Amino acid sequence: MTDISTRVPRAVSSPPGRRRRNGGRPRAGTIAAFLTPFFLPFLLFYVAPVGYALWQSLRVVRRTGGQWGTSYTTFGGFEQYAQVFQNAEFWASIGRIGLFGMVQVPVMLFIALIMALLLDTPLLRLKAFFRITAFMPYAVPGVIAAIMWSYLYSPQLSPVIDLFESFGWQPDFLGPGAVLWSAANVSTWLWTGYNMLIMYAALQAIPQELYEAAKLDGAGQWTIAWRVKVPIIAPAIVLTTVFSIIGTLQLYAEPAVLRQISSNISSTFTPNMLAYAVASGNNYQQAAAISVVIAVITFVLSFGFMRLTSKKAGL
Amino acid sequence: MSTTVTRTRLAAAAALSLALLAGCSSSADSDPASAGSCTPAKGKVTLQYWNTVPGMDKVVALWNKNNPDIRVQMKNISNDQYGTLGNALKAGKAPDLAQVGYDQLPSLRTQNAFVDASACSAATAAKSRFVPWTWSQTSFDGTGVFAFPQDTGPMALYIRSDIFKKYGLPIPKTWDEYAAAAKKLHKANPDVSMTFFDPNNAEWFNGLLWQNSAEMYSYSGDKWHVTVESDRSKQVAEYWQKLISDKLVRTDLAHGSTQMYAAYQKNQVASYVGASWGYSMFRDNLPQQAGKWSIVPMPTWGANGASGDWGGSTVAFMKGSRHLYESVKFNTWLNTDPKALALENKLGGLYPAANAGLRLPALSQGVAYYNNEKIFDVFASSSKKINTKFAWGPTQKTVNLALQDAMAKAAAGDGSLTDALSTAQAAALKSMKDQAIPATAGK
Numbered sequence: 006m007t008d009i010s011t012r013v014p015r016a017v018s019s020p021p022g023r024r025r026r027n028g029g030r031p032r033a034g035t036i037a038a039f040l041t042p043f044f045l046p047f048l049l050f051y052v053a054p055v056g057y058a059l060w061q062s063l064r065v066v067r068r069t070g071g072q073w074g075t076s077y078t079t080f081g082g083f084e085q086y087a088q089v090f091q092n093a094e095f096w097a098s099i100g101r102i103g104l105f106g107m108v109q110v111p112v113m114l115f116i117a118l119i120m121a122l123l124l125d126t127p128l129l130r131l132k133a134f135f136r137i138t139a140f141m142p143y144a145v146p147g148v149i150a151a152i153m154w155s156y157l158y159s160p161q162l163s164p165v166i167d168l169f170e171s172f173g174w175q176p177d178f179l180g181p182g183a184v185l186w187s188a189a190n191v192s193t194w195l196w197t198g199y200n201m202l203i204m205y206a207a208l209q210a211i212p213q214e215l216y217e218a219a220k221l222d223g224a225g226q227w228t229i230a231w232r233v234k235v236p237i238i239a240p241a242i243v244l245t246t247v248f249s250i251i252g253t254l255q256l257y258a259e260p261a262v263l264r265q266i267s268s269n270i271s272s273t274f275t276p277n278m279l280a281y282a283v284a285s286g287n288n289y290q291q292a293a294a295i296s297v298v299i300a301v302i303t304f305v306l307s308f309g310f311m312r313l314t315s316k317k318a319g320l
Numbered sequence: 321m322s323t324t325v326t327r328t329r330l331a332a333a334a335a336l337s338l339a340l341l342a343g344c345s346s347s348a349d350s351d352p353a354s355a356g357s358c359t360p361a362k363g364k365v366t367l368q369y370w371n372t373v374p375g376m377d378k379v380v381a382l383w384n385k386n387n388p389d390i391r392v393q394m395k396n397i398s399n400d401q402y403g404t405l406g407n408a409l410k411a412g413k414a415p416d417l418a419q420v421g422y423d424q425l426p427s428l429r430t431q432n433a434f435v436d437a438s439a440c441s442a443a444t445a446a447k448s449r450f451v452p453w454t455w456s457q458t459s460f461d462g463t464g465v466f467a468f469p470q471d472t473g474p475m476a477l478y479i480r481s482d483i484f485k486k487y488g489l490p491i492p493k494t495w496d497e498y499a500a501a502a503k504k505l506h507k508a509n510p511d512v513s514m515t516f517f518d519p520n521n522a523e524w525f526n527g528l529l530w531q532n533s534a535e536m537y538s539y540s541g542d543k544w545h546v547t548v549e550s551d552r553s554k555q556v557a558e559y560w561q562k563l564i565s566d567k568l569v570r571t572d573l574a575h576g577s578t579q580m581y582a583a584y585q586k587n588q589v590a591s592y593v594g595a596s597w598g599y600s601m602f603r604d605n606l607p608q609q610a611g612k613w614s615i616v617p618m619p620t621w622g623a624n625g626a627s628g629d630w631g632g633s634t635v636a637f638m639k640g641s642r643h644l645y646e647s648v649k650f651n652t653w654l655n656t657d658p659k660a661l662a663l664e665n666k667l668g669g670l671y672p673a674a675n676a677g678l679r680l681p682a683l684s685q686g687v688a689y690y691n692n693e694k695i696f697d698v699f700a701s702s703s704k705k706i707n708t709k710f711a712w713g714p715t716q717k718t719v720n721l722a723l724q725d726a727m728a729k730a731a732a733g734d735g736s737l738t739d740a741l742s743t744a745q746a747a748a749l750k751s752m753k754d755q756a757i758p759a760t761a762g763k
Binding site: 065066067068071072073075076088156159160161162179180181264265266267268269271272273282283285286287288291 | 406427429430431432518519520539541542543544571572573574577578579582583586714715717718721724725727728729731732733734751754755756757758759
């Protein structure tokens with residue numbers, strides 16, 4: 006601490022040229038002081054748990070002395086991973102969220118983009134109001150949102166279903182085929198505003214001169230939106246897509262809450278729910294292996310998508 | 321000079337005690353079945369007792385007032401009962417006593433969580449004070465004393481007498497009569513169902529299996545015998561599958577959910593297959609239906625008239641406790657003393673496992689909500705008819721989840737409840753293999 010307080014003013018007061026002559030290298034202590042607040046938690050709460058999970062995933066349980074004997078863990082190579090790859094429930098959960106992601110992510114981002122573009126048009130009034138109301142669902146914790154929606158989906162309690170029934174239609178939002186999309190709807194409701202805000206922020210950064218130039222060339226609002234704005238904010242759209250892919254693979258809260266009222270969501274509905282179910286059965290090594298595989302899939306998919314789109318999006 | 325010597329000595333002493341500690345813990349690990357020693361402590365003792373019972377602090381305060389030498393400190397762990405216990409065990413910081421459900425006893429014993437209290441004569445002598453089936457669970461069929469029974473959930477049938485009267489339904493004595501009544505009701509009014517089947521409630525279904533003496537596990541020799549799938553369990557599965565297929569019971573209500581109460585509220589369901597602790601659920605959640613409910617014995621499978629249990633807990637002797645003698649003393653009082661039992665029943669709603677508890681004044685009176693019927697007589701006689709040979713498995717949680725997932729599929733028309741039993745049987749064998757627990761299929 007004393008290092009910083011004595012050195013910082015000197016660095017500030019010294020002429021710009023001097024730093025360069027010194028080689029521009031601050032003392033190691035200063036670097037450490039500035040980096041520790043980041044790296045210490047990063048090591049403790051990120052690197053260490055990941056390392057522990059990796060280590061656990063390579064171990065297997067053995068036991069001596071019959072059914073009431075003592076258990077211990079030993080190195081088991083890739084035995085846990087072999088089990089993950091042979092686990093039909095695991096692949097079923099991956100398939101389920103794959104389907105979820107392929108439908109929910111494009112739908113959500115399309116709605117977010119439309120809303121961001123609408124907010125950005127000069128024609129819209131009450132911008133602040135619409136911006137805040139669209140963003141508001143994001144302020145609701147995921148679990149609370151899911152509980153709220155579960156009331157709307159529930160045939161015993163939902164005013165929405167009562168309304169549909171008065172038109173002679175009895176929707177079953179919690180049925181075996183529908184419940185995945187009911188969960189997708191909760192995610193969409195929660196995250197559209199957030200994604201919209203990222204895109205809207207990117208739109209705000211576009212210099213007005215571009216629009217003027219486009220107008221001089223005869224472009225209307227529609228053309229400006231699709232030909233000028235969307236290509237320019239493409240990096241932001243890629244970013245929201247990557248966030249959404251990660252979010253989809255980690256899907257837990259919404260289906261876990263809906264599970265309380267619908268038996269059509271199994272304990273292995275999403276990969277994260279499967280990992281949790283396995284861990285609650287004391288099989289921590291298998292749960293660790295599942296987590297590592299989910300992490301690798303997430304990494305490959307999000308970086309794969311970034312590389313695929315980086316040239317087009319100008320990243 | 322002298323300080324250096326002292327320091328060296330201290331360091332040596334520290335190293336030695338560390339080595340001793342390490343030696344102790346490793347020898348303890350390799351000898352899990354070791355019975356604790358039962359010598360009374362000299363001087364005052366403090367016990368740690370973790371539980372999930374509402375109002376238990378008042379019970380503990382009563383003990384502390386009268387027993388200044390054995391002070392009990394309690395902690396409520398209802399947020400995450402088994403997670404908290406599991407973590408404490410891993411860290412070697414388990415309490416002296418902890419609340420453990422009957423169905424989790426084998427799983428925790430497999431993790432070396434308990435100490436055998438049979439070194440204390442007071443512990444083995446407590447056997448006669450409890451309802452027989454509870455003691456066979458906590459003593460693992462008389463092979464030790466790992467816990468004392470606390471409360472139970474003997475099952476019974478809750479019926480809406482007004483609906484039964486309206487449709488002229490007789491009170492069913494057997495499951496066949498129950499199915500016949502369900503059919504009659506459905507014919508008279510398809511909007512009212514006899515009951516609901518919650519596919520996500522394996523604990524409830526296990527109680528039904530227990531009633532039919534479908535023993536899911538047994539342990540003999542050095543290994544487990546897995547019989548989740550048996551003729552008796554299949555009989556129960558086929559019975560409910562038929563009710564589900566004929567649409568005589570609903571499958572869309574989760575037990576204890578707002579939706580379930582709403583369905584009862586709207587008079588859409590005529591009965592409830594439940595346990596003793598359920599009596600306050602209806603009383604507290606559906607006050608408008610006071611006087612409409614009645615509690616009768618569970619329908620039976622033929623003549624033997626056995627009943628089943630759903631839920632209930634024990635107070636287990638946890639490994640690492642240094643005060644076994646005092647733990648036994650407190651545990652005995654906690655679960656057999658009429659004053660303690662009365663308080664636990666009043667504040668925590670516990671239905672006692674002790675014989676003395678079944679005779680509590682509060683459990684001998686009529687209950688206003690149930691037309692002043694003496695409903696606890698029904699539960700007391702149910703408790704005495706529960707099979708003592710039923711055992712839970714060492715990976716019960718995993719098996720319950722697998723059973724639930726498969727039952728949900730069956731309820732949605734994908735497979736049958738009998739298939740669900742096969743799935744659960746396979747899950748039991750696999751999860752035991754994963755934990756290196758020796759097991760075999762069949763008796």
